Amino acid sequence: MAASTSLGKERGMGTLPGQLYRKCGVRPPGYPGRMLLYEDFGTERHRESSLVRHALGSTHDEALVAGLAGGIGFMYFVFEYTGRPPQLTIVAQAHPDPWIRSALDRLRVPYDVAHSARPHWGRVHAALDAGRPVFCTVDRSGLPWHGPGDEMAGADPYTVVLAGYEGDTLYVEDEARTPYRIPEEEFGAAWSGHRKGRHEMIVPTGPATGDPDVAGALAATAARLTGPVLGNRFDVNFGFSGMEKLAAHLRDTRTRTGWQRRFAAPEAFLAGTRRLYACLEREWTAPGATRPLYADFLDLVGRPAAAALFRESAGHWSRLAELARTAGPDPDAGARRTLFDEFATLVEHSLDLERRAVALL
Template identity: 35%
Template sequence: MAQPANLKKLARERMERTGESYTTARKNILIDKPEGPKAVRAAAARNYAKEARDAREAAKTPGKKPKPKPAPAPAPSPADDLPEYPAPTEVVQYDAGLWHRVLTQAGVTNPATGEPMSEALLAGLAGGIGFMVFTFEYEEVTTATIVTRAHPEPYTQNLLTRCGAKVNERTTGSAERAAEYLDAALDAGRAVVVRVAVGALPWIESSEVDEAETIDLVVVGEHEDDLLVDDGSGSLMPISPSDLAAARAKRKKEKHWQAWIPSRISPSLETLTANVLEAITETNGRLLGTTELKGIPVHFANRFGIAGMHAWAERLRDTSTKKGWTQIFADPQRLSAGLAQLHGFMTDTRFGGFGGLRGLYADFLDECAELPGLEPLAEHAADYLQLSADWIDLSEMVDPDVDPEKRSELFARMADQMERIANSEERAATALASTLATLKPAV
């Protein structure tokens, strides 16, 4: 390929204009690539990650993958006159918070208010709240898993379907093609959501997470040779394209999946209202056990919803059988590890959250009441605010440092609280079901 005699000078001048790295600028000059929206975005992003990347390199120690110092929140991007990508902040539910930021940057709004779709609204559309509890005994550990968000329905897919925005989704077995899809979306000035294996991320110690655990990240821009991703930590993280590609490739299902919002198209009031009613009806049916749990064997159905809450309370109280928690967690190490895991699930934002996500659901019902014909939903918000406090009380009871000899007493207290919650959940869901039966959207 013929090279201009002053290629180095041209490359450095382009670097100044676009914020591209020297290598990228040089390559783009050689292939005669115009300085399009991606170059403009790169210029806006050029100072985001340098300090973070330098800190990451300086902090590297043998045998450990340190988390880099976060990059600052992005400056407004002039590409396609899009709204600024919101600075990542603390959220109650990880996926709903992530998509709130992505949809906000795309300009999608709530037709009832003209404002961006809130985390609460998106969480409710995704399915909102639920319950599941499982324990599994392995050779060296007994796991305790609790989920207080909607489950087992496809949470993110429900969110994307019901939010009413236009969504471009892609999967491919080719890493090269995946990179092309990512570049195309970024060239359009849009944030792109990708799905990765958690343990393959450079700032995660792989031995501390399950090999199959995955998470969605948002690619929001680039700086020099790095991509900038929003991982929900509160700031942007720099990651090399090769590291991101490797983390995406470890996904065995939906390989190299990505999704982005190509336009500002927002749902109509009629569509959003219908989707809200569908979501609430499904959530309520799953809690009350009146809606089928697709894909769940019949003998596991009693681990879900309000029936699952009562069943867990019984196992917490059971001190004599092999299924009771007193016997399951007789070993002190299994007890401590199991309760630590349980507390983590109840306080983490992926599958649970503060107050069992019931406070967020109360906010959702309040927002839904602003839609035509759905005003009565606001009357039920108080029930879920109270339930939020009840779930907080339960999470504060979980003590990984409990004296093993007193574990039965702890489990009995937890069982009493779980029964109170289950009874309140049933009253709240039954009352909400009665209201749903009377609603006639005025759209």
């Protein structure tokens, strides 16, 4: 694709940003006394995409990184546990492929992946000393700036970047405009807390070896939305099938899986609506169910018609999120029915628009 050629240009003479700082024997500007590998921090619209962008020297547009990683998707589940309100989960970004690896693969950036039974600090220091940021998958609740969270939080992979160190203190990028300082021992506990990750380290090892794989990214997004995704019975919860299932559950007034019964209790209703807002605007997504960011990517790679449809769809997702956020804590059955019908209509509008958009990718 012609658009991808200009997108592949690299700054920094083909060198990772941290390697430039090390070669010059200076510390990054604005951070006197701190051995950081780069100077741009903080989430723009999408956390993981910003991590990749900054770790690679802020060379690429955030929308490009997000789109190459897969951009958008849809997963819908409601989990029920004894003594707790139903737990709604919607993932609106590309899922379940690992975001960081997908982004690096399609940016054509080489990287090493390592796992270990315990934190391997020698390996971490060697990478940072070589000017290479380290992506680590941790238990978010073990990071002090997040505070204690749900007891199941450690099961969710949460990626941060080690952007430097000084003695036994690490500098961690995770959303904020400045890196967090944390002792190695404390970070190690959070790293170990995500047991499935096995202390995963992803370390970019050099500049891009070619132009971004735009065609592969577009094909992956289309396949993820049209399915199958997993190749098993849970595929009905993914992509357009997942949107259809959500709309059906919202309109269902008879069965226990319908929202009218499942979220009837005040505690369940409040938990469900607040969670719905968070899933579409804040958690595992960029605002607007990631659709505006993906539309920007499509503009970058020459798909303006599809971009316009996804932007229109984003308006429906954000309207749905706002209705959920502002819903009263204890509506009666009639008010719940009206609200859930409005939710369903918005989902159906988005589904129609996105089916048309995918046909244009």
